[in-house]
Amino acid sequence: MSTEQTGPIKGFWTVIPAGGSGTRLWPLSRSGSPKFLHDLTGSGWSLLQGTVDRLAPLSEDRLLIATGLRHAPEVRQQLPDLGIDSLLVEPSPRESMPAIGLAAAILEQRDPDAIIGSFAADHVIRDVESFRVSVREAIAVARTGRLVTIGIEPKGPATGFGYIKLGKPLDVEGAPSAHGVDSFVEKPDVETARSYLASGEYRWNAGMFVFRASMLLDMLDHYQPGLASDLRSIADNPLRLTELWPRLTEIAIDKALAEPAAADGRVAVIPGHFDWDDVGDFDSLGSLLSESLDGVKVLGNVDDVVAEDTTGVIAPRSGRVVVTLGVKDIIVVDTPDALLVTTRERAQDVKSVVQRLKSGGRGELV
Amino acid sequence: MSTEQTGPIKGFWTVIPAGGSGTRLWPLSRSGSPKFLHDLTGSGWSLLQGTVDRLAPLSEDRLLIATGLRHAPEVRQQLPDLGIDSLLVEPSPRESMPAIGLAAAILEQRDPDAIIGSFAADHVIRDVESFRVSVREAIAVARTGRLVTIGIEPKGPATGFGYIKLGKPLDVEGAPSAHGVDSFVEKPDVETARSYLASGEYRWNAGMFVFRASMLLDMLDHYQPGLASDLRSIADNPLRLTELWPRLTEIAIDKALAEPAAADGRVAVIPGHFDWDDVGDFDSLGSLLSESLDGVKVLGNVDDVVAEDTTGVIAPRSGRVVVTLGVKDIIVVDTPDALLVTTRERAQDVKSVVQRLKSGGRGELV
Incomplete structure (x- = not known):
C-alpha cells in the first residue's frame, strides 16, 4: 500500500x-x-x-x-x-x-x-x-x-x-x-x-x-x-x-x-489543497514569480534590468537593457518586435488592446 | 531704420x-x-x-x-x-x-x-x-x-x-x-x-x-x-x-x-519676452511636444504606438510597436539597445539612474 x-x-x-x-x-x-x-x-x-x-x-x-x-x-x-x-x-x-x-x-x-x-x-x-x-x-x-x-x-x-x-x-x-x-x-x-x-x-x-x-x-x-x-x-x-x-x-x-x-x-x-494558478494574466504571473530585485520580479536576465523605486514585473526578453524609475506595480514586457507597458491592475485588459492591434492591421504581432 | x-x-x-x-x-x-x-x-x-x-x-x-x-x-x-x-x-x-x-x-x-x-x-x-x-x-x-x-x-x-x-x-x-x-x-x-x-x-x-x-x-x-x-x-x-x-x-x-x-x-x-526651454529632462520635453494621440505625446512614428488610457510621452525609436495600457504621466523611451520607463514626475532623476548604469558596467549604453 x-x-x-x-x-x-x-x-x-x-x-x-x-x-x-x-x-x-x-x-x-x-x-x-x-x-x-x-x-x-x-x-x-x-x-x-x-x-x-x-x-x-x-x-x-x-x-x-x-x-x-x-x-x-x-x-x-x-x-x-x-x-x-x-x-x-x-x-x-x-x-x-x-x-x-x-x-x-x-x-x-x-x-x-x-x-x-x-x-x-x-x-x-x-x-x-x-x-x-x-x-x-x-x-x-x-x-x-x-x-x-x-x-x-x-x-x-x-x-x-x-x-x-x-x-x-x-x-x-x-x-x-x-x-x-x-x-x-x-x-x-x-x-x-x-x-x-x-x-x-x-x-x-x-x-x-x-x-x-x-x-x-x-x-x-x-x-x-x-x-x-x-x-x-x-x-x-x-x-x-x-x-x-x-x-x-x-x-x-x-x-x-x-x-x-x-x-x-x-x-x-x-x-x-495544493496551490494552483492558470497564469491568466500578468498580475497572476506576478504573484507566481519571486522577487529578483528589490520590489521587482524579473522574468528573464536580471542583469538586463536597472530598476529604481520600482515595483512590479519586468520581462526583459529582447537582450536590451530595461531601465525603470519611480513606477509602481508596473508591467514591462520587452520583446524583439513589441513592447508592453501597463500595470498589474490593468493586466486583465491586455486582451482588448491586443484586439485593437489586430483590428488596426498589426495582426502579425499577435 | x-x-x-x-x-x-x-x-x-x-x-x-x-x-x-x-x-x-x-x-x-x-x-x-x-x-x-x-x-x-x-x-x-x-x-x-x-x-x-x-x-x-x-x-x-x-x-x-x-x-x-x-x-x-x-x-x-x-x-x-x-x-x-x-x-x-x-x-x-x-x-x-x-x-x-x-x-x-x-x-x-x-x-x-x-x-x-x-x-x-x-x-x-x-x-x-x-x-x-x-x-x-x-x-x-x-x-x-x-x-x-x-x-x-x-x-x-x-x-x-x-x-x-x-x-x-x-x-x-x-x-x-x-x-x-x-x-x-x-x-x-x-x-x-x-x-x-x-x-x-x-x-x-x-x-x-x-x-x-x-x-x-x-x-x-x-x-x-x-x-x-x-x-x-x-x-x-x-x-x-x-x-x-x-x-x-x-x-x-x-x-x-x-x-x-x-x-x-x-x-x-x-x-x-519669448518662450524658451533648455529641454532639461523628459518632463520639459513633454511640455514642448503637442499631443499626437489622445493624451499622449509621441516623439517618433505615431503608427508604432497603441495607447489606451494613457497620458505622457512615448518615444518609439526602435521600429517596434509600443503598447501602453492604463499608465498616467508615463515616459516610455524605446531605442534599439535600451528602454526607459519612468514618469514625468521622476524625469529629473534619470541622470542618477544613468549613473548607476555606468557604475554597473553598462557604460557602453551611456
Missing part, C-alpha cells in the same frame, strides 16, 4: 490538451507561441514541460499530448523523449471535448482498462506532492465508474473561474476526501463569488478530469451520441481523422459532459 | 557652443550623441539645426560652431552648407569660457569690430521673431562696450536655472528695454526661487551672451589674464591649439566673466 502511494499507477494515463491563444499574456505569448510553450516562472522549463514532469511519476511514459498543427514541432522539440504514439495533432482547434474524447477513444483501444487524467498544459502547481495525492484519490474514485474532477480551494472571490459546488462525502477506499458534485457553475459576478467563498461549499474548476477511458465514451455517447461514435470511428481508423474532425461538435468538456453528468449524480470531486 | 530691423546685422557673428552630455534625456541622447544632434520636438530638424536657422537671418554666414572632437563629423553632416572656417573643434571638453573665448579671439582677427552673440545649441525657442528683437537690442547695447545677456521671464519658481537680478534701466538707442545687471545668482532653492518670482526683479539665465569680441578678451584679460593671452596666442598661431588647450582653465563664462563683471557694473541685460 505504501509503495503504491509513492510509485507509478498501473493503467493510469496522462492526457495533456495543449492549446489556447493566451492573448492576455501578449507580447510574451502569441497565437503562434502560446503560453504553454514558455517558461513563465523562471524555472528553466516551459509550462508544458512542467506539466509533463508533474505527472510522470504517476503515469511514466503513458502519456498523450493533444495539440494544434502549428505547435506540434515545438512540442516535439521541447519533449525530445516523447514517444512516436504520444502526440495527437488536431487538424484545427475544436475546444476540449473532441481532443479529450479522441484521446480516450485511442487509449481505450490501447488499454481497455485505461484510467485517464486530463490536465491543461499551461497551469502552474508548486506543491507537487499534494497534487499527486489528489490525483491518486481521483484515480481511486474513477475506478468506481465516475467522472472525477479535482476542485481547487478558492484563494479569493475570483470571477475568472467557474466553480464546483460540493455534494455529499463519498465512501470510496483510497479517496478519503472524495465528495459528490452538486453542480458546475459558470464564472460568477464578484458578489456571487463572495457568497460562494463564504459558504465553504465551492471549489474552483481547474478543468482537471480523471476517468476510465471507456466510461467517458459511454457517457459521451449518452449526452453527445454523434460525437462519441465519430471519435470511436477515428480511433478505429486513424486515417479518417482529417475527414471526420471538421464535423465534430466544437464544445468544452465542461458543457458536453461535466455539467449534465453532475446533474445526473455521476460526477465526483477531490478537493485539492 | 526699418530695413535694418528686419535684415541681417553688419558685423554680427553667431557663435554656437555645441556641447553637453545630457544624461537626463537618456536613452534618447547619449554621451556620443548629445541632445543638440537630435530632433526632440518633432520639427524634422535637430536642436542644432534649429539654432542655426534661428540666427541665420541676423548673421547670415557669419557663424562659428564650437564642438567636441567626437561630434564634429555629425555636425558637418547635419549642416552641409557650413563653411570650412565655421567649425571650431575642441580637443577636449573645457567648459564654456575657453570655447567662447577662443571663438572671440579668432573672430577678433577676422573682423576687429565683430559683435558676437553666443547661444547654446540645445535650446528651444518657438517665438523666433520676439527672440530676434531681443538679440537686436542686445547688439545695440554690446556696441557700447558692455557684456550683454538676454534674461528669460520666469514661468515659475524653477530651481534648475541660475537667475539674473535686474539693475537700473539703461538709456541706449535701439535698446529700449535694456537694464543693468545687479548680479548673477546661482540655482536657488524653491523658497528663494519663489521670492525671486514674486519680486519681479529676476530673470532666468539662459546662457545667452552678446559682446564685442575684442571687449570680451580685454575683459577676460582683467579677470583671467593667463587664459586671455593663451586664447589670443592660439588665434595668432592656430597650430598651437592642441599644445595650449589642455592648460586652459576649465571654467564657465558665468563664473569667469559674467559674475565679476556684473559686480563691477559692466553687464547689461535685455529682458526677453
Whole structure:
C-alpha cells in the first residue's frame, strides 16, 4: 500500500490538451507561441514541460499530448523523449471535448482498462506532492465508474473561474476526501463569488478530469451520441481523422459532459489543497514569480534590468537593457518586435488592446 | 531704420557652443550623441539645426560652431552648407569660457569690430521673431562696450536655472528695454526661487551672451589674464591649439566673466519676452511636444504606438510597436539597445539612474 502511494499507477494515463491563444499574456505569448510553450516562472522549463514532469511519476511514459498543427514541432522539440504514439495533432482547434474524447477513444483501444487524467498544459502547481495525492484519490474514485474532477480551494472571490459546488462525502477506499458534485457553475459576478467563498461549499474548476477511458465514451455517447461514435470511428481508423474532425461538435468538456453528468449524480470531486494558478494574466504571473530585485520580479536576465523605486514585473526578453524609475506595480514586457507597458491592475485588459492591434492591421504581432 | 530691423546685422557673428552630455534625456541622447544632434520636438530638424536657422537671418554666414572632437563629423553632416572656417573643434571638453573665448579671439582677427552673440545649441525657442528683437537690442547695447545677456521671464519658481537680478534701466538707442545687471545668482532653492518670482526683479539665465569680441578678451584679460593671452596666442598661431588647450582653465563664462563683471557694473541685460526651454529632462520635453494621440505625446512614428488610457510621452525609436495600457504621466523611451520607463514626475532623476548604469558596467549604453 505504501509503495503504491509513492510509485507509478498501473493503467493510469496522462492526457495533456495543449492549446489556447493566451492573448492576455501578449507580447510574451502569441497565437503562434502560446503560453504553454514558455517558461513563465523562471524555472528553466516551459509550462508544458512542467506539466509533463508533474505527472510522470504517476503515469511514466503513458502519456498523450493533444495539440494544434502549428505547435506540434515545438512540442516535439521541447519533449525530445516523447514517444512516436504520444502526440495527437488536431487538424484545427475544436475546444476540449473532441481532443479529450479522441484521446480516450485511442487509449481505450490501447488499454481497455485505461484510467485517464486530463490536465491543461499551461497551469502552474508548486506543491507537487499534494497534487499527486489528489490525483491518486481521483484515480481511486474513477475506478468506481465516475467522472472525477479535482476542485481547487478558492484563494479569493475570483470571477475568472467557474466553480464546483460540493455534494455529499463519498465512501470510496483510497479517496478519503472524495465528495459528490452538486453542480458546475459558470464564472460568477464578484458578489456571487463572495457568497460562494463564504459558504465553504465551492471549489474552483481547474478543468482537471480523471476517468476510465471507456466510461467517458459511454457517457459521451449518452449526452453527445454523434460525437462519441465519430471519435470511436477515428480511433478505429486513424486515417479518417482529417475527414471526420471538421464535423465534430466544437464544445468544452465542461458543457458536453461535466455539467449534465453532475446533474445526473455521476460526477465526483477531490478537493485539492495544493496551490494552483492558470497564469491568466500578468498580475497572476506576478504573484507566481519571486522577487529578483528589490520590489521587482524579473522574468528573464536580471542583469538586463536597472530598476529604481520600482515595483512590479519586468520581462526583459529582447537582450536590451530595461531601465525603470519611480513606477509602481508596473508591467514591462520587452520583446524583439513589441513592447508592453501597463500595470498589474490593468493586466486583465491586455486582451482588448491586443484586439485593437489586430483590428488596426498589426495582426502579425499577435 | 526699418530695413535694418528686419535684415541681417553688419558685423554680427553667431557663435554656437555645441556641447553637453545630457544624461537626463537618456536613452534618447547619449554621451556620443548629445541632445543638440537630435530632433526632440518633432520639427524634422535637430536642436542644432534649429539654432542655426534661428540666427541665420541676423548673421547670415557669419557663424562659428564650437564642438567636441567626437561630434564634429555629425555636425558637418547635419549642416552641409557650413563653411570650412565655421567649425571650431575642441580637443577636449573645457567648459564654456575657453570655447567662447577662443571663438572671440579668432573672430577678433577676422573682423576687429565683430559683435558676437553666443547661444547654446540645445535650446528651444518657438517665438523666433520676439527672440530676434531681443538679440537686436542686445547688439545695440554690446556696441557700447558692455557684456550683454538676454534674461528669460520666469514661468515659475524653477530651481534648475541660475537667475539674473535686474539693475537700473539703461538709456541706449535701439535698446529700449535694456537694464543693468545687479548680479548673477546661482540655482536657488524653491523658497528663494519663489521670492525671486514674486519680486519681479529676476530673470532666468539662459546662457545667452552678446559682446564685442575684442571687449570680451580685454575683459577676460582683467579677470583671467593667463587664459586671455593663451586664447589670443592660439588665434595668432592656430597650430598651437592642441599644445595650449589642455592648460586652459576649465571654467564657465558665468563664473569667469559674467559674475565679476556684473559686480563691477559692466553687464547689461535685455529682458526677453519669448518662450524658451533648455529641454532639461523628459518632463520639459513633454511640455514642448503637442499631443499626437489622445493624451499622449509621441516623439517618433505615431503608427508604432497603441495607447489606451494613457497620458505622457512615448518615444518609439526602435521600429517596434509600443503598447501602453492604463499608465498616467508615463515616459516610455524605446531605442534599439535600451528602454526607459519612468514618469514625468521622476524625469529629473534619470541622470542618477544613468549613473548607476555606468557604475554597473553598462557604460557602453551611456
